[in-house]
Amino acid sequence: MTDLERRYRRLLALYPRDHRERTGEEMLAVLVADAGDRSRPGWRETANLLWAAARLHLRRLVAADGGVEPGDVLAVVSLLGPVALLAGAAGSVHELAWWVRAGAVGQLPWSEQVPDLPVWLVWFAVAVAACSGGGAPRRPAPGWGWSVSCCSRCSARPPTSGSGRVPAGCSSAWSPRRH
Amino acid sequence: MTDALREPTFLILTALAARPQHGYGILRDVEEISGGRVQLRAGTVYTALDRLRTDGWVAVDREEVVESRLRRYYRLTDTGAARLEAEVTRMRAHTLAAEKRLRARLAGGTA
Structure with missing residues (x-):
């Protein structure tokens, strides 16, 4: 070959x-x-x-013929997961850029600079497992990815605009958390 | 009234109108029919064939193994031929209308 x-x-x-x-x-x-x-x-x-x-x-x-393969559904979900997360990540990157422009990135805790980092890492592992072609980690990988994403979303704290982390001179109305 | 066919679909049906062809033959024939303007790729052709087979416009004619590789020939079904003919009629009507109006434009000056 x-x-x-x-x-x-x-x-x-x-x-x-x-x-x-x-x-x-x-x-x-x-x-x-x-x-x-x-x-x-x-x-x-x-x-x-x-x-x-x-x-x-x-x-x-x-298709309405009922001939849907569960494996195909899993494959599409695996593909859409990272795409959806990347779309969501655009907001985080924008927020981070705002803090950098404000010269206040040092005031922001690391965990809040990249809040979705754990989820991105899990999806990266999912992508690697999916591309590797290995049988064992491949099948449950998307399930793990979605589980971690859901847990992350459920445990996320509500927005905290005007909480004192907004740099001096910036109106709380323009807090990036409100985007 | 039926929807207009997309160009790749129209060209694939046209490629199969005269004789059954295999996938690579369809690729090359579409390029020839379009004067080199349209170069379909394998992914596009087989996605279209998947749909055309489901719709009953195209069917497998025969299979061959050439140099240890599978070669499957596709043919246009009667339903597919009727659909292609309907599309040709529709396009001809539009072409005639365009020609007529262009002639009127040349005869009467620009609007």
Whole structure:
């Protein structure tokens, strides 16, 4: 098996199981034939395969024929988890940038500078487990990721705007906690 | 009234209209049909084929093993041919209307 083929197989592993079993080998033949002299998939080809895999998973999720594979649901949830968290992380980064601009980042406790760090670390481990292809840690990994995320959210303290941590000269109305 | 077909779908159905083709053949034929303007990728073609098979517009014609690799040929079904024909009729009507108005524009000066 060539290196190119191995890389394509890794990408095709992201497809829904039924699609992979039915057309995986056929797709691989087309991809290899279309690759020409390349030794690795181009970024456009990679993006196209990832997008197509996501669309096929989504199509199966919303299909009304009842043929939904639990493994496929897990795969989509695993994919959406980090995306949702990254979207949420944008707010934290913005907040951190605000404290830096205010020259008060030293006043902010480390745990509040990056409040979602533990959750990000868990999801990073989930991503590594998912990409490694190992059987044992792969299946329960998204479950752990979501459990930690939910616990983190449930135990999060309510916003504390105007609590004294806002730097001098800044109106509490512009506290980043209110974003 | 049926929705207009997306361009990749239209081109894939067109590629299969004359004869059954395998995946790589569809890729190359679509490029030829579009004069090199549209270069579909394998992910797009197989996502479309998945949907077209589910809708009954395309079916597997036969399978071959060439150089130890599976090659599956797809053909247009009667339902798919009827849908493609409906799309061609719709596009022709639009094209004729556009031509007619362009001629009127040239004859009567710009509006």
